[in-house]
Amino acid sequence: MLGRTLREVSTALKQGHITPTELCQKCLSLIKKTKFLNAYITVSEEVALKQAEESEKRYKKGHSLGDLDGIPVAVKDNFSTSSIETTCASNMLKGYVPPYNATVVQKLLDKGAVLMGKTNLDEFAMGSGSTDGVFGPVKNPWSYSKQYREKRKQKAHGENEDSNWLITGGSSGGSAAAVAAFTCFAALGSDTGGSTRNPAAHCGVVGFKPSYGLVSRHGLIPLVNSMDVPGILTRCVDDAAIVLGMLAGHDPKDSTTIQDPVKPFTLPTFADVNKLCIGIPKEYLAPELSSEVRSFWSKAANLFESEGAKVIEVSLPHTSYSIVCYHVLCTSEVASNMARFDGLEYGHRCDINVSTEAMYAATRREGFNDVVRGRILSGNFFLLKENYENYFIKAQKVRRLIANDFVNVFNSGVDVLLTPTTLSEAVPYLEFIKEDNRTRSAQDDIFTQAVNMAGFLSCLQDCQQ
Template identity: 90%
Template sequence: MLGRTLREVSAGLKQGHITPTELCQKCLSLIKKTKFLNAYITVTEEVALKQAEESDKRYAKGQSLGDLDGIPVAVKDNFSTSGIETTCASNMLRGYVPPYNATVVQKLLDQGALLMGKTNLDEFAMGSGSTDGVFGPVKNPWSYSKQYREKRKQKPQGENEDSDWLITGGSSGGSAAAVSAFTCFAALGSDTGGSTRNPAAHCGLIGLKPSYGLVSRHGLIPLVNSMDVPGILTRSVDDAAIVLAALAGHDPKDSTTIQDPVKPWMLPSLNDVSKLCIGIPKEYLVPELSGEVQSLWTKAADLFESEGAKVIEVSLPHTNYSIVCYHVLCTAEVASNMARFDGLEYGHRGDMDLSTEALYATTRREGFNDVVRGRILSGTFFLLKENYENYFLKAQKVRRLIVNDFANVFNSGVDVLLTPTTLCEAMPSLEFIKEDNRTRSAQDDVFTQAANMAGLPAISVPVGLSSKGLPIGLQLIGRAFCDQQLLTIAKWFEKQVQFPIIQFQEPMGDCSEILGNEKLASVSLKQ
């Protein structure tokens, strides 16, 4: 059935069952229908339709550019897009139109993908709920799922109801909502401490954070240069692999990317896991972990073991220091990166210019929200000459210990680590906002940020529904630059758990109507 995955859609396009323009129009219709989710900041309708027309011509001539040709995609609004506003969901960059595309955006366009729009996020990607951007919060499509509503035994609320919705997770919540609501078939997020995997878990999606250096960061407006990685959100592991294959490789504009060319690869089917060793980090069993997530984690480990894999408990002894270490390093780099927004060089400029100091203060007060200003202040404190050695330098040393922990585990023969992605399922918005941003981020990134500090690939796979009918994801972490192996194992895992397709009630209605074209029901995936 068409529409569930990018791979299925691509097969339908190649077999002529649908045209890129028809597919684009369906997705644009769904974007308008689900506008109340606030998934998009900018919808690029004219751009997408023009790209679809060009794709139509290529297919008519039998000159398809590949699996992404004619596929609707979305991009988080902290990636630069030529001629299209890029705001980072902030007042500071409201109205900024870059003159160039981020490398990953350009690679998608070079493959014939259709850009549907720029998605919502926490301001400058600083948050874990997608509730702290200046364009308002993103609502989780699962708020309107039959699974969730039936469990609550409650009639669905209207689209104007402000209190009855769930968070998407963050900071790439807009990208997650866009894919989950069927408005596109893949979306780019950014992942600094879990910002792709966290919303993927809450929205029942695949969320992939590639190895640091495998994918270019050029054109991604930085949060933490040493940890930022472009992330991928899709509805299947195969789809994530297709997008990663298009994005991976050296970029002369990003010196941190790998120098060796990445060879084209297909994701093989794994039928036998008996030669695998799965590590279960004992430090990840924290008191705050919900019983349902813990139960699914145990069942997943039992599943691998029942199929012949070796499942062992491992230790990452410096995990307890990880979130504090991450906070120091994150805010220090934030303070450095945000210094460019001073009212003179980049972004918004305040009216108070009686002195340089007054201009700086006005500009940054008007351009940044409390969350961003708070991180700047913290990072500035850690970088002060009298504090540098006690905070930033020590955090760098702890980061090395965390990297060594992972190296020791993988050198002992472990192929991948199996962990939770989040502490619990998606929270109701009113419950989520009771805590401040820093506390929420520390809680929600507890299982994810260490992979960023170590530069390792990690993927969140949806494995089941909670008692409330909401998705729960588990995380697999692999060796650096062994992304293909990680995806292969994740594909096997995905096939075993058979996560259900989301089914909507009003006000969403049947957003999966994009699946309903009868002539597409028999699309062959043999390629």
């Protein structure tokens, strides 16, 4: 039952083959068995069981709320959840319990979803491996497959097997691992520069980044306001479409959401790609791209072509400036957004009472890790009066050029771009941590962050595992 699609499980619930409570208990049992993955920061067992019982009552009365009623889901721990601790995997917010639900969380609950818990991440979603949160790194479920163990035995040279596991990617690694390990049927992530798609690719699940404004950001603790998007992780594309249909639409609490009504998202039973024009960006043929990913990319393009689609090479000429532009804009907005965590209103507060300035400094030193502090410092540097024009304003201009590249390609008749997600498959933890966070993020976001700056939709199903 845990390996079925949302529609299949929903049908089973409606037909009485399994009850929401039984389904919830199965997932809770699996969460306990896979605790070593460190996918969850908080397991909301009591809340989940209560929600499952309420769903069971609705089914008995024939009042199902839809395909998500009674379905176990998980939420990344940077979405506000009423009565459940929300930490962003940071000492700064340990013990913080929001008084409200994020809009996307509330929409899931309104449809009868059962909240299993809050998933692990890089601190404040700043990272590409889910290795930099205060609750420890997330382990990729595929690390424990027979295939991977055999592969590593051939390469290992005195390595500690306990540290030889694969990373999940980040920053939504906990959500990806939770879905891949069958502890829930869908999970929310967030995507600023690839944080949903990256771990989806590494964990062999579907990661979907909606267009900016299609889904409300209200209640998502911000990293970069102009790029953040709630993401969806599921085990098949149809499931992602179901969840998107329930989350998309205008939210009066988020002025950036679209105003027009959103039609239901339905996928055809048979996809005819004969009239589809698929673009392959030549700039994405990076020298660092692994032979394995390059091979899968080529196979995917050939598959579309064999089914009648037109596959052509296209150009996104400002790609080489994209990651640098992203770094400037990302850290600048981080510096602004993190200013709210000062120890006065909520979150961590140090015991120093010498002066307000000393309290600020000590609180932020204790509450933030090196990664967050580093991005704050970089952002403040770019926003200095003497640097503002040369860095932030120029980066905004380059951002416009990057967006125009995509517009020009789509206006030329291209329907969709087919690109890799990361440079390589998931790597072992010991190999991953050889590089610092900034370097790793720059490498891992190379193919993904441009669409966040452009505001476009990007989705991926990657089963490289």
